[in-house]
Amino acid sequence: GAIGAAGLGLSFGTGSVAAVEPGDASEWTAEHASNIERTDATTAPVIDDGAEPISDDYWIWDTWPLRHRDGSIAKIDGWQIVFSLTASKDLVPGARHNEATIRYFYSRNGHSWQEGGTAFENPLGHHQWAGSAMYDESEDQIYHFYTATSPEPEFRQRLALAKGASFETGPRGVELTGTQEHTIIGAADGELYQTLEQSREQGIVYAFRDPWYFEHPETGEDLVVFEGNTPTGGDSPDDPQSYNGNVGVMRATNDELTEWELLPPNLEAIEVNQQLERPHYVFNDGKWYLFVLSHEFTFAPGLQGPDALYGFVSDSLYGDYEPLNGSGLVVANPESAPFQAYSWLAMPHGNDVLVESFENFRGLDDTSRGEISLDEVGHLPPEEQKDLFGGTLAPSLKVQLQGSETRVVNELKDGHFLPSGN
Ligand code: FRU
Numbered sequence: 001g002a003i004g005a006a007g008l009g010l011s012f013g014t015g016s017v018a019a020v021e022p023g024d025a026s027e028w029t030a031e032h033a034s035n036i037e038r039t040d041a042t043t044a045p046v047i048d049d050g051a052e053p054i055s056d057d058y059w060i061w062d063t064w065p066l067r068h069r070d071g072s073i074a075k076i077d078g079w080q081i082v083f084s085l086t087a088s089k090d091l092v093p094g095a096r097h098n099e100a101t102i103r104y105f106y107s108r109n110g111h112s113w114q115e116g117g118t119a120f121e122n123p124l125g126h127h128q129w130a131g132s133a134m135y136d137e138s139e140d141q142i143y144h145f146y147t148a149t150s151p152e153p154e155f156r157q158r159l160a161l162a163k164g165a166s167f168e169t170g171p172r173g174v175e176l177t178g179t180q181e182h183t184i185i186g187a188a189d190g191e192l193y194q195t196l197e198q199s200r201e202q203g204i205v206y207a208f209r210d211p212w213y214f215e216h217p218e219t220g221e222d223l224v225v226f227e228g229n230t231p232t233g234g235d236s237p238d239d240p241q242s243y244n245g246n247v248g249v250m251r252a253t254n255d256e257l258t259e260w261e262l263l264p265p266n267l268e269a270i271e272v273n274q275q276l277e278r279p280h281y282v283f284n285d286g287k288w289y290l291f292v293l294s295h296e297f298t299f300a301p302g303l304q305g306p307d308a309l310y311g312f313v314s315d316s317l318y319g320d321y322e323p324l325n326g327s328g329l330v331v332a333n334p335e336s337a338p339f340q341a342y343s344w345l346a347m348p349h350g351n352d353v354l355v356e357s358f359e360n361f362r363g364l365d366d367t368s369r370g371e372i373s374l375d376e377v378g379h380l381p382p383e384e385q386k387d388l389f390g391g392t393l394a395p396s397l398k399v400q401l402q403g404s405e406t407r408v409v410n411e412l413k414d415g416h417f418l419p420s421g422n
Contacts, residue, residue, distance in 0.1 A: 019219035023318035025230075025246065028269040028276075028310075028328055031223070035327035036189075041407040042329045047359060049341050052138050054105060054113045059391035061358045062130040062278065063341045066142070069215050071283070073347065074135040077169040083108050083119055083133055084358075085205060093361075093389040094378045100127045102144075105124060106174045106191035111412070113393070114173060124148035124160045124182045130210045130278055130343075140166045143257055148184065151211050154310040157209040159186035159226060159250070160255060164333045164336075168311075185260045186211070186226070187252050192264050193248055194229040201235045204241035204274055205298070210249070213282045216317065222252035223317070224260070225279040225290075228332055229317050230268050240271040243300035246293065247279040266290075266318050272306075274298040284401050288314045289353075290321060291330065291346045296338070297374075308332040309355060310343035313404050322404050330406050331355055339364050339374055341394045351408070355397045359390020364369040 054060060066074045066081040073080060086103045089095035102119040120128070125148030134143045142165050150156040165178040188195040190207040199206030207227045214223055226248045234242030246265035253259045267290060269276055276292040283289070291311045299305050309331040312321035323331055333340050338386055339361040346353040365373050398410035 001151075009349040016212070020216065020223075020317050021186050022249070023266075023267040024145050025164070025265045026312070026314070026319075026321035028267060028272050028321075028323060030272055030300070030303060031274050031321045031361055032191065032327055033299070033303045033305060035307060036329050037327070038306065038329070038332045038335060039325075041405075042159045042308075042325060043334050044341065044397055044408060045389075045411050046075075046334050046337050047362070049230070051359075051392065051395070053390075053392035055086070055115050055392070057089060058083045058103065058115075059089055059091070059093060059389070060086050060393065061096070061360075061391065063356060063358065063393060064130070064132050064345060065347065066133045066135050069136060069218075069279075070216055074137075075225070076167050076174065078134070079106050079107075079167070079169055079174045080110050080173060081167065082113070082115075085128070085130060085287060087318055088387070089391070092378070092382050092385045093391060094385070096391075097129075098127060100129055100149075102128050102131070102146060104174075104176060116174065117176060119144060119176065120180060120182070122180075122182070123162065124184065125158070126151040128160075130378075132212045132280075134213050142166060143213065144180075145185075145211040145213050147211065149209070153197065155206075157207065159208070159211045159224070161185050163257075183258045185258065186224070186262065188228070189262055190231060192228075192230075192262055193246075194244065199229060200229050203237050204242055207275055207277070208248075210278045212278065214281050215407050217283050222257055224250040224252075225266075225281070226250065226354075227275065227279060227292075228265060229274070230265060230270060232270060238301065240300045240302075242282070243269070243271055243274045244272045244299070245269040245276040245294070247276050247290065255363065267292075267312060267321055271300050272303060273300065276310075278343060278345065280345060282346050282353050282401075284348065284351070284353075286315070288316060288319065289343070289346070290314065291322075293342065293344055295342075305329065305338055306332040307309065307342055307360075309346065309357075311346070311406065320334055321405070324404055324406050331408060336366075337362065340390075346399065349398065351401070353399050353401060355399050357394045357396075359392055359394045361388050362390060364388065
């Protein structure tokens with residue numbers, strides 16, 4: 001990719017000066033993906049049973065911490081806050097996506113969490129999918145980016161921002177206060193990013209979601225990466241061109257962050273994978289580590305990879321992204337529990353990263369134990385489906401970063417989550 005002004009490390013102070021010049025997307029190629037292989041360095045330990053779910057009433061899955069503008073974990077008067085997609089435990093796990101509501105949880109120590117309330121009063125969309133939350137301390141205001149999604153079976157996705165709320169703190173907890181204003185800040189345009197209508201031809205899932213806010217570490221520009229698809233004209237699930245996941249990029253054009261322009265994707269997985277989910281960055285040693293998640297079932301015909309955290313490293317936003325560990329694989333579920341966790345989120349943690357995720361389906365597909373496949377779960381009686389599903393935070397993992405190599409070094413048994421903040 002081309003190196004824009006960003007590569008020169010210019011700083012324009014206000015953050016509103018256009019410094020990045022978009023370049024070509026890097027490609028996650030079939031050759032990279034054909035190297036995907038679980039090793040000790042890239043495989044998570046099997047999750048032991050017995051962790052108490054953090055909520056009695058709600059399934060919890062994708063989760064993100066409240067962070068400062070510079071990406072560090074925020075603490076408000078000593079409290080850490082996370083937001084999660086949640087849905088009632090009355091629902092079978094497969095029905096939760098269509099009822100997803102964002103709720104917050106708070107903690108003093110970053111691993112035991114108490115349940116707060118809903119994150120929004122009148123959010124956009126029938127339900128809300130993943131996002132990111134930035135706390136501007138001087139404004140005492142949260143910028144909450146999320147996905148406004150329309151009901152099943154359409155699942156049209158647009159990127160939204162809620163502004164105006166903050167947290168009031170006390171000795172026992174925190175409470176969300178203030179009146180929020182919601183704005184749509186991004187929608188698929190059909191040229192850079194495939195629309196729902198275009199994707200219908202392909203007959204597989206489509207994506208325009210999961211906005212992840214970050215401030216450009218050199219230029220100060222306000223940016224968002226998100227999960228999109230490149231319009232390729234693929235026309236069936238058998239057509240490799242139908243597997244066209246990308247990492248989308250958007251840049252704010254006003255200081256209020258209510259107006260944004262779509263920029264071209266900076267990473268594509270054409271003929272490789274349909275979903276590069278929840279893209280997010282960790283900046284380490286001057287390098288840009290871009291992480292995404294993906295599923296076994298969204299790899300193109302002829303390619304195989306586990307449900308896992310994948311990652312790429314570059315020296316700039318539109319630089320050449322090299323897949324970590326040669327293939328992109330960073331944290332795979334173990335072979336004996338291939339769906340035990342999902343939706344990993346890597347956060348800076350000294351020279352390492354801390355990787356949070358949720359407990360997904362336990363013990364499936366371990367044919368040596370005569371267990372069932374993921375496809376069969378939805379046909380089981382509701383109580384059996386619920387028994388197989390974790391629906392809570394999984395033990396976090398510590399992963400070392402060394403240039404373009406990574407290694408899972410530790411499981412944080414006692415808990416669930418976060419770097420300790422400031
Ligand atoms: C990842 C994900 C996200 C989406 C959410 C929907 O687990 O697919 O991309 O926002 O789950 O439930």
